[in-house]
């Protein structure tokens with residue numbers, strides 16, 4: 387137990403943390419260009435927030451939350467997603483009193499008691515974006531465009547964007563009735579989850595991945611046929627905007643979110659080569675959520691992207707950066723006497739902003755050269771007996787193999803000049 391982490395968790399080790407930093411840097415670059423600002427909310431919240439904000443009939447709330455009672459007898463839950471917490475923070479910190487929309491992004495770990503497999507973990511990471519306070523389809527198109535630009539910037543282009551409209555509390559009850567009528571004589575053939583969904587939340591039957599349920603939902607009525615005028619024109623508006631921006635999409639009438647506060651736009655981005663876990667981004671509009679959490683009725687839309695899946699896709703496509711830990715100089719003292727001079731030089735280099743390291747384990751010169759190549763280091767600064775006596779350093783360019791003796795006092799300036807070349 388002591389040497390094994392809990393099921394569904396993973397360590398991000400030094401040989402891969404650079405890939406995470408690369409993806410996170412891309413997130414920050416793209417969000418900055420789209421004028422979204424970062425929000426950091428706590429890892430845990432009151433359980434009640436998720437019961438309200440995600441919905442008591444969802445799989446997340448029914449089966450997947452890490453909930454515990456703290457020492458003050460409060461029910462606390464590790465966040466399984468972050469939209470509810472962003473909405474809580476928006477209300478608590480009165481972000482609505484500034485200019486709207488409030489455009490936010492977050493990056494961080496989420497926790498779900500899921501069945502672990504490749505691309506599915508119990509602690510996983512999401513990059514998400516939320517825009518609160520704008521109701522028109524243009525912000526929906528902007529959010530979708532942000533996700534696409536993010537994937538494209540990483541080099542992933544083989545993406546499928548699916549969109550749908552899930553209507554609103556005005557038009558959905560009509561659809562709900564026609565859906566219940568459609569499934570009425572099929573209830574016995576549905577999975578047990580869907581049997582209970584039939585009464586509580588029949589839209590979610592369309593979302594079920596069980597073979598029987600998928601088969602029986604063929605031919606089910608489409609919500610798109612029941613949309614009210616406002617939802618209909620929002621959906622048409624979104625399609626026009628995406629087309630104008632050159633963003634390809636497919637309408638998927640089975641894409642649903644069954645809860646009342648999800649409204650209008652729902653979308654998903656799939657990266658097919660990932661197979662069973664091909665969903666890399668899920669999002670939608672939630673015009674009823676802020677009121678559900680106790681605020682004034684305020685529109686909102688957002689998405690979440692699973693970072694582990696993005697990394698899997700990048701790895702499959704060989705799109706990960708190859709050089710992660712490069713340094714400018716490796717200082718190689720030969721013999722115990724050279725250690726102090728080497729350390730002094732190392733400190734000077736670092737103070738000057740040069741990425742540098744040195745040998746700390748008395749390796750032989752040959753072993754040090756091999757070690758320096760692993761970073762890789764651009765130069766090796768060799769300090770042996772001769773160099774010590776002359777207050778010089780032998781600089782070896784690891785790319786070209788050329789060597790040059792440089793006065794120790796001039797090393798920083800010399801290196802800065804070399805690195806500009």
Ligand code: AMP
Pocket residue numbers: 467498500505506507508510511512665666667668669690691692693694695
């Ligand atoms: P959701 O919040 O369920 O809409 O999920 C949004 C995205 O988060 C999905 O498209 C996945 O990329 C990712 N995701 C969801 N659950 C997991 C999980 N258990 N492990 C890894 N990634 C996940």
